[in-house]
Amino acid sequence: AQKVTQAQTEISVVEKEDVTLDCVYETRDTTYYLFWYKQPPSGELVFLIRRNSFDEQNEISGRYSWNFQKSTSSFNFTITASQVVDSAVYFCALSGRRTGTYKYIFGTGTRLKVLA
Amino acid sequence: GAVVSQHPSRVICKSGTSVKIECRSLDFQATTMFWYRQFPKKSLMLMATSNEGSKATYEQGVEKDKFLINHASLTLSTLTVTSAHPEDSSFYICSANGIYNEQFFGPGTRLTVL
Numbered sequence: 001a002q003k004v005t006q007a008q009t010e011i012s013v014v015e016k017e018d019v020t021l022d023c024v025y026e027t028r029d030t031t032y033y034l035f036w037y038k039q040p041p042s043g044e045l046v047f048l049i050r051r052n053s054f055d056e057q058n059e060i061s062g063r064y065s066w067n068f069q070k071s072t073s074s075f076n077f078t079i080t081a082s083q084v085v086d087s088a089v090y091f092c093a094l095s096g097r098r099t100g101t102y103k104y105i106f107g108t109g110t111r112l113k114v115l116a
Numbered sequence: 117g118a119v120v121s122q123h124p125s126r127v128i129c130k131s132g133t134s135v136k137i138e139c140r141s142l143d144f145q146a147t148t149m150f151w152y153r154q155f156p157k158k159s160l161m162l163m164a165t166s167n168e169g170s171k172a173t174y175e176q177g178v179e180k181d182k183f184l185i186n187h188a189s190l191t192l193s194t195l196t197v198t199s200a201h202p203e204d205s206s207f208y209i210c211s212a213n214g215i216y217n218e219q220f221f222g223p224g225t226r227l228t229v230l
Contacts, residue, residue: 033218043223106159106160
């Protein structure tokens with residue numbers, strides 16, 4: 001079965017704190033893709049990162065970093081020195097041939113609140 | 117690059133009327149587009165996959181006669197909510213497939229049926 005679990009429904013942090021959003025996935029595909037999207041209050045989904053299953057290197061982009069571990073089927077997202085503008089809902093997604101035409105399976109999202 | 121637009125961004129209509137939502141890929145061609153529905157504080161629910169020049173593929177439980185999808189060109193897909201009712205009120209989001217199969221999302225359309 002294809003599944004994405006974001007166990008953290010809501011997280012609140014104080015500005016400048018680091019925060020990690022968890023994502024655990026299940027798939028039988030050997031080739032698959034993982035994504036993170038940000039959905040601010042405006043509603044528009046913003047693409048953050050795409051990672052394929054053969055690339056386990058961690059990625060850093062400014063204050064954002066991602067840790068992909070196939071051994072634990074996790075693709076966690078860390079925001080360093082969080083800012084109020086980071087407040088949003090973050091979705092992790094999985095796609096692969098078994099989902100069909102590279103459709104996405106979304107997690108339920110994690111609502112991040114960064115307090116000033 | 118990879119911009120997807122949706123029109124309208126917000127629509128209010130009376131029960132029983134039909135509403136058409138447009139999804140356009142502005143700077144790239146998309147043979148595949150997707151339509152999602154999102155309820156407040158919930159995740160995105162895939163409604164259907166729209167393929168240019170062919171019939172859409174609907175997810176289980178989605179009424180194809182209720183939600184008509186047309187993908188007439190490589191840059192335009194439309195979703196028509198027919199005979200809308202209050203329970204159809206929701207946030208509708210489209211996405212278009214990029215060359216690496218990543219999805220680029222439109223800004224969404226908030227539909228309110230009175």
